[in-house]
Amino acid sequence: MLVLKFGGSSVATSENLKKVQQIVKDQSQNNTVSVVVSALGGITNQLQECATQAAKGDEGYKDKLVEVEKRHLALCNDLLSVQKRSETLTRTKLLLNDLEDICRGVYLIQELSSRSLDHILSYGEILSAGIIADFFKSSGLDAKFLDSRELIKTNSRFGKASVDFSISYSKIRDQLSKPSQVSVFPGFVASSKEDGSVTTLGRGGSDYTAALIAAAVQADELQIWTDVSGMMTSDPRMVNNAHPIEHLSYEEAMELSHFGAKVIYPPTIQPVLDADIPVHIKNTFEPDENGTLISREGPEEGEVVKGTSSIEEIALCTLTGSGMIAVPNISSRLFGSLSRQHVNVIMITQASSEHSITVGISLEDVDRAKKAISEEFAYEIENHKINPLDVETGLSIIALVGSRMKKQVGVSAKLFDTLSHNGVNVRAIAQGSTELNISVVINKKDLKKSLNSIHEAFFLSDRKKLNLFMIGVGNVGKVFIDQVKAQQEYLSEKHHLDVFIAGLANSRQMYFDEEGIDLDNWQALMEEKSEKMDHQVFLQNMQELNLRNTVFIDSTASEDVAKLYQDVLESSISIVTPNKIACSSDYKTFKKLTDSALKYKSKFLYETNVGAGLPVISTLNDLIKSGDQVHKIQAVLSGTLNFIFNNYDGTKKFSEVVKDAKAAGFTEPDPRLDLSGKDVMRKILILARVSGFEMELNDITNNSFVPDECMNTDTLEEFYDKLDENEEVFQKLYKEAADQGKRLKYVATYEDGESETGLEAFASDHPFFNLGGKDNIVLFYTNRYSEQPLVVKGAGAGAAVTASGIFADVMKIASA
Template identity: 50%
Template sequence: MKVLKFGGTSIGSAKNIDKVIHILDNYSKEDALICVVSAVGGITDKLLLAGKQAQNKDSTFLDTFNTIKAIHFEIINELNPDNNKSIINSIENRLNDLKNLLDGIYLINELSPKTSDKLVSFGESLSSFIIAETIKNRSLSVALKNSQELIITNSDFTKAEVNFNITNSNITDYFKSATQQITILPGFVANSTMGEQTTLGRGGSDFTAAIVAAALQVKQLEIWTDVSGMFTTNPKLVKQAYPIKEISYQEAMELSHFGAKVLYPPTVQPVLDLNIPIHIKNTLKPEAAGTIISNNATSAAFPVKGISNISNVALLTLEGSGMIGIPGFSKRLFETLAQEKINIILITQASSEHSICLGLDENNSEAAKTAIDKAFENEIALHKIDPITVETGLSIVALVGDNMKNHQGISGKMFSTLGKNNINIRAIAQGASEKNISAVIDKKDIKKALNTLHEKFFETQIKQLNVFITGVGNVGERLVEQIKQQKKYLNENLKINVRIIGLSNSRTMIFNEHGIDLNTWKAQLSAGRKASLEGFFENTKALNLRNSIFVDITANQAVANLYPNYLRQSIGVVACNKIACSSDYENYRLLKRLSLKYNAPFLFETNVGAGLPIIDTLNNLIASGDKITSIQAVLSGSLNFVFNNFNDTTKFHDVVKQAQEEGYTEPDPRIDLSGVDVARKILILARESGFEMNLEDIENNPFLSESGLKSDTVDDFYQTLIKDEAHYQQLFACAKANHCQLKYVAQFNNGKARVGLQEIPEGHPFYNLEGKDNIVMFYTQRYPEQPMIIKGAGAGADVTASGIFSDIIKIGND
């Protein structure tokens, strides 16, 4: 004999009930079946709503009643289109009884627990009758048995306690003589020893099935629902969650208590002592393996079996110096809540005995506070303890596993993982058995917490990076294409999954929390909503995704001003924009401090040498204990391109224009040619070397003509280049006469820095620097005579994009 239970979603429609009957038909060919059914999905809530409406003299209870009636009639007509008269007549009689009960509640303006049990029992009564009659119409051997005749309880209405001696005897006696192949039992409902209708509490249909399975000592209990077993975590919040193949009774109870809705916790108790396995199956996918719950499911290889959560939690704190060393405070606190029938979800107490924290359902928080403040009003009046404090809007996230106690570092890994994503922990609880580690966090962080922990404990250590890019122009377009091209490689070789979640240019912006399709991103962006710097930040913040990275590919002051906002939300910043790191020194230090405080990476390699690893090399030298004594560098690929292509047969205007069109200069070439860009770069290198400097401390010797320096617009500037051609030809001629090359050089020595155009003689490392290349020479205590040299392309969209990409990958490898 087998016991199967089908929940409300499994019988929530005629289509699903057909699937249930198909499963029963197949099973019944091999063995006799007991099928426990819940009410049709959502009906119990509607019955309670109708009762509450009637109690409140709200005549809309009739509308709710009619909705209940319509749902059941629709199912009957779909299941039995040609033979439903007798079923409808019987259902009409039951519905008339329901209507009379609601009318009575409306008249007397009262809904007692006893009446409530009678009211909600109609759900299972209706569903079980419809299913039994439908099976009968399909010529299968079936009988409907009222569970109220089998399961006997006390009179604790809404959550009655079972009298197992009488119940077990009733069940064994009935099935000893039963001849039908399929027995349909309504779940959840029972009778008291006084003959009154009772219920086993919400989720009690699972309990009914377990009671029957234990009484008959069947080989296995099957719980059929709408998911393929118990998952590693909530699959609605974590797409990578997957069904757990095997799990122990204790682990299942812990997960069920902490929000896994697949199983009602008391279900486990009747079958636990008898070691009857519970098999969780999916009605909609009967071929799926599901989850087996038994005593033989412990695996040392996987110490964490699941991650669960409870939302809408309130944290109540009782504290005060008057509690220290005084016995009885905890007893009085718990007794007060017990008298109010308020369930405690989590308890934690400081070793100093100065405070006790309790987690409970948010709906009970005000009643709990009122009761506790009243119980301790004398101590509060004498200032021995403080009035109880209540924090709402919280959730509990819990790691569950029998073998966690045998593995060191589980809790450390859990808390560090949450901390790295700026998820603040309000309270922690861990039982002595170490099967559960619970943390109270802000409700808004629950999705990020579950995804972060699931990635850490259950996935093949593929780190997901969620990237938000603003400034999708020439460089940004190259970056998107590089990410698209390398996605598979990063996944397979570096175990990094880079997803672009947000994109913005100066006109429009788009977001997709599941990742923007990189095959159609241009079309999506062109049709996106209006761009806004604050709006981009607010959307990034609201998505609250783990390992979020903001990428700035602009030269915009307003964007740079938003870096602190991102870092304070633990959103990493990768900056191509030099403005922030070359701004006032205090702002630069602030960004560094925020990066450390909120564990948010702040990387800006492309500030100095596009894709060249200049800052990375410098940081490695400093971290290893070396000290920078001098820096000599050609830091502008743009200016190097200009002076490598300018001679007495070309025009300076034309070369600068070419550099701009090929993407080697900023949109405003004056930034490059005035030396400001190079000054910012040497300033950043000096700061990264440990020196406190500001931009005005850099000596800048400009080579532009006076009119070029004073030009108001880019167009005006280009006109000055034409007018002052002789000035630039003179610079070239002088260098040529001295057998030198013109290079724009940045120098840092003894705490001082300067930038300017220099004539570089033959034999100097800078002399043969070609095209748009950069070169940096670091003189240090370890490299006093022969410097460490970094050389390569220092401008261009592709290499700049690759430098930004490298910073993103670096964050993924941390």
């Protein structure tokens, strides 16, 4: 025999019920089938509201009853032909009349007992089961209606009655011993063995009914048909990539269900577990999909972690105090007080010092729990032996479940590492010696990010999603966006990396889309849907979206944006930036940023601060981390100045060459920054700091070659005019070098704790002589490279190479 249970969504409409009928027909071809059905989707809630309104003396309950009646009568008309619907309509109408009478009684006396509520709620299943049984018969199935109230006997604890298994199993077996192809039972309902009063089986009651029937007759399989294709690896409402689990053990299924997986309810499994009957979770709307099989033994091979489950709202209650240490019965008293108030404990954690006990409970139980514990320990609290109960709310719990975790080293480490790298603080931890479940309590605001991060780490370990937020969509920013757009498909297919830009901003506007901005249309979206740019609001939005694997990119030269870095890193968000302001500010700020990146498990990458896309800083870091020591750095670090002096030969005015460099995108928006040498000073300062030397910008000697009157101008036009007035100065510099067969290069040098920048002439035997175009070159003299320096050379300016350097840093974070 097979037992099939169909939930409220499966029986919600006539169209859905036609799918149910086909499933039952297919399953009954080679098997005797018992079908357990829930109330029509949403009806139980309507009946609950109806009863509550009636008890308050609110005549609105009548409108609810009319809605319930219309829905059931419409279902009869949709499913049954005119010739066959009369009897069903009559019986349905009589049941609805009885329901109306009971509700009117509640309305008149304005009192709703648990017994009356059970009676009212029972009508949902009784009505649906009767209509469905008649529909099955009318479609040619050998079907009969069996009243669960006559078969399942309980005590008189209304609302959540306890089943008498011996009596119930005997009655079920007797009834099902009579041959019939299909038997239809209403779920959820039962009756008191004492006086026959209607009782209900509580939450998950229809599943429980099906499990009781399956266990009573030793069914071959219990099938639970619902609107999802089995139990999922995570909550699909929060994790888009969640997928069905093919096979679970009973214990794994119960753990997942206990922590919020809604497909089944834990008590459902117990009768079939005792009887060793497999449970199959199937999708009514996708019947050919495999679903999830639950049996005594899960598969020997497969994922170590089977799934994650969560409860969105919990509270932590913590009892602390020196009066608890080595005192017997503290735990017994604590849990006894909660038990007497019917408070369910979700998790428990206690330090070995015995100074504290923490329990996790449902948010709805907080007031009762606080009152119970405070009264139980009133004497100890009054005498300061135990502190008043500490209650924390705004929390969620995540459970990692898998029977094979016991045999696998490093599962906990991977879990906590994943959470820490995404800035998620764990408030409490619980893990039993069976290692079937690792539970962590986190802030509710981190739940979605945590579930996605954990799911990615354990179930999609070969895939990763990166969420980028960028301020600055000028020359470099636009090229970077184009590069991301061009590489998205390749990275997804070849490297299983999904890169999305979730936030963009310039000096005027900012725009966000947590699903990823459409990069084909980003400029129009910024114009149409953006909000006014505010640096703090941009930071706040990025923090509140709270996406996993977030990277903040600053492609500006703004000091205000650089001031955000500390808050960004403390939010465990990584930073990639070509903006040199932060790294070349005072040493204390630089050190605080690098230390914060370590402390908050984020990355602070600024490769493009020096040499645009060249691997200068990464090469230097590799040297230092591997134990080498830098003695001297000599470098041409301005692609702009190298371009200018490679193109200035006295035949064209110096100002015109500077304008050419600006037009080619090689200079800062204001070329005076490049020509002042301050940009080069910042770069050599950063290299010195990365080398391990504490240095400030004013420690560097700047030997400027541009006359002060050129630099002290108010506008660029005035600046260019002053360059023309001083053309003789530049002609002289060029001629003196050329006469010696040398070439001019603007050089930064660090050696023995001292640093300077300035224009120098180099002969043909020096590596700098043939440095062409906008290229940069860095010579590292170290313990290992003492005679012949380590040379890093290549294009050091331009939007494309800078954007590619930013992209390379982003990829480093992705692969970390």
